[in-house]
Amino acid sequence: MSSGTTTLADALEALVAVAEQAGLDETAARAEGEALAATVAERSRGAFVAWAEETGRTVSAEEFMLAAKRGNRFRAGPTPTMGGLALQKSEHAPAYARALGEVALAATLLGEPGPEAVGTATMATAAQLAEAPRTLSGPPSGTMPGAFDLPARQPVPGLGDEVLDQVRRAGEQVRQQLEAMRLGSSSPLGREDHPATTPSPSTTEASGSGVQTQSAEPETPAPEAPKEEEPTKTVEELLAELDALIGLKNVKAEIHRQAAVLRVEGLRKKAGLETPTITRHLVFNGNPGTGKTTVARLVAGIYRALGLLSKGQLVEVDRSELVAGYLGQTAQKTAEVVRSAEGGVLFIDEAYALSGDQYGKEAIDTLVKEMEDKRDDLVVIVAGYPLPMAIFISENPGLESRFRTTIDFADYTDEELASIFSLMAEGADYDAGEPVLTRLREILAEQQRGPSFGNARFVRNLLEAAIGHHAWRLRDVAEPNLEQLRTLDADDLVVDPNDPAGPGAAEPVPELVDIEPVDLEPVDIEPDDTTAQEES
Template sequence: MTLKEALDALSALATTAGIDPAVARAEGESLAATVAGPARGAYVDWCAETGHGTAEDFTTAASRGRRYRVAQTPAMASLASSGSAHAAAYAQALSDVALAGSFLGEENARSIGNAATAAAAQLGGSPGQVAPMTTREHVPGVADHFLQQVMEQSRIVRDKLAALEGTQIVRDPGAGLVETDPIQTAPPPETPAAPEAPKAPKAEEPQEPEKPATSVEELLAELDDLVGLTDVKAEIHRQAAVLRVEGLRAKAGLEGLTITRHLIFNGNPGTGKTTVARLVAGIYRALGLLSKGQLVEVDRSELVAGYLGQTAMKTADIVKSAIGGVLFIDEAYSLAGDQYGQEAIDTLVKEMEDHRGDLVVIVAGYPLPMAVFIGQNPGLESRFRTEINFPDYTDDELVAIFDVMATGAQYDAGEGVQDRLRELLSQVERGPSFGNARYVRNVLEAAIGRHAWRLREVDAPTLEQLRLLLAEDLAPPAEVVEPFTEMEEPVSDVPDVQTESAAEEQS
């Protein structure tokens, strides 16, 4: 399936699911771009498949889509949070887009690793989970060797997809796909129909009931299952308890203080801010404070336009898509300092007031710039009174996160893998730009590609070989972005991998 075909299928399904097909297509284009980022010449193929004309369009889309490698797109999140019967099919369509993106440009293992993690995120699993792969027309080349191995590994995920229609899927960023009790539907007939009796038309079959919303207790349990973040968990529990009691008091007709629900998340990249924001959206919905509970994640580029006057409309449109849920603004401090950002802030403050009953805004970024950002604007300072600090992960926690990601991807960490990861962590420079869990995810993505490359000449690998990651598969820090530059194979036989943008590592 080509990218154009995958995008057309996604748009058609979006219409059926009640999603604006233009929004769905834009999300799909960004997803494909971020998957294809490491491949040389990918932007040429991407432009040809999408109808866009410049490398800048590709770069912008890839930057916007980088979050889709670890989290569901807003449209997918909306379907999942509402328990839509179309959620499973839409997740499959997004995974097809991710796979199609991995074929853009010169094929290479890193793009396959990106496709795997991105598709897993759309399916609601942990970053790194193997994506469902479909067959395609054979194209000679080294990439086909490791692609066949990835396709073998995908069978388990396809089985899970097949079971989605009757199984509730709990999104746990720390544990992959978690299957709970099947949803009770109308029982099948006690005896099969007679052979000569025709099947009832599909149009007359009863519609599958929507899945029940996740409860506060279940969402808090998901929060507690995350690695580390002890103080963050305690604060979210406290917020949930306070808001629950305030809701009960309001129902009882008692007067109460107006509690500001908007939050500030302070922390370095990869410390779990987006994951926790997604759980907060679900918790607020379960408490009855939000009508939908979706998470819309944006940064400055998605709020600010190129001309004064356009920013207000652009910001208002973003807020409109977040009504009923949480608007998560990453690196919010970047809005300060110029008239365009100020226009976005002024619009945001107005929209927050107009929709204060069904909108929560979470702003996130580095601690010091966020303090300056909030303090500069009285409208923000009065609305954001609760700060939650996300500490950097320890080495032990990062190793645990790697194990969770690898397990969710149906991989086994072989002997020496943890020691190798600790060695890598000891070598990488720690600072505000260190990616924390994002760095570990990059290591895993590179390891998935190296593992596939290592098995490229094994005609019939065993299940153990398909699952086993070795210490040699883990690249040193300098090779996480370009993992195939120092191999024993001739350079002419090795796919080139371009360096991903700094935004990928800094986000």
């Protein structure tokens, strides 16, 4: 591997260094990076062992899969920290987005090579970089030339230039991993063979992290003039983002109505008028992939812009992140999650899973109490399938009195899903022409539309798989041109019949060990008297 390869351990340290520089929670940043890496490498054989080694965690497949589940939401949207930086229009947003992209890229090295990790890393990188496209400039820190780089390449406008750099390096890593396997290397990912990329000069030294500062500046630089804090996104900007989403006509109308009502409520309070208490907590009913999380993120920003929330971050959790293994611990765990969401929106996906046992009841009771204690600076959105959610809300009087507004998210039509696919591809700077969209419509027409159908999640998984196949096709092309790097083929869209979520089929990865059968001569063993007696 070239000296331009960054290991996951080094990428995580660089991410923490950026978080420290931005004054962010370093522990939370590392946890985001670890979760993102796990979800990128989730389907790479043997990845959990390498992930544990690089993160310093116990070698545990269960811990790896839990991290991957948490990181799965970062494939389609920003991490909480990245979302907060983008909402504040922070000058640190580009650096943090790049650092997350480096983590995703480094995760493609974990385990055996395969196209799935490349596709997931590409889409996850695009999701993070998309939060700060106007401020991105220049190549990612530590970018080194590789087999997928183009001499004198013309920059691709927007975030596409960054994403293509990620894809090139991922392709180069896959190529070299395969070469290492062909040469019989027992450890193609060893640190000695793959030193980390030199950190960029802007990277500061993190305490105990080993990330060194490289700067020609004196030890005591002249103090900089204080910078004016950039304004956060306005209500108009956020509602425009909402309106730009495909479909969701009823959802958009309801959010507009909520924003108008809450705006007037705020103005009346400011004028000293009596106002009825309006419940801000929401129930989102809908099947998977219908845009619930995306809308929840916009709602968090809208509520902050209206002055109803102090921060406007979105914290997304499910049952596993609220419930502990023992009674008594669940209350503490739930309270800690709520504390992290204070000032923003706590989004509980598949909230109905909290019903039915004493652990879930403890989480619900704690949640109700925390909602009351933090009612002035916390909004909770619960989401899930319509019928289970209706039962879940009705079973607890504390919840029923606090969740008065329900918004239904309808399934997308085939044409809406094709448009979503096209936008996703464009966002990652890929060209999905009409042959690709025609093939996509054929795949969609064959899918059964039950409650488990993934909607936008389904087409995102298809796109990730297509990007992986695209990288696999180019692995033997020494210097692909820009058109080759950006153009998807209809043949790249393949559905794995064994995967209902539709991530797409991958070319088979060789088994770690192929054992040839050995013919043994039969041996007759005469039983002794004791054995004969026991058998009789």
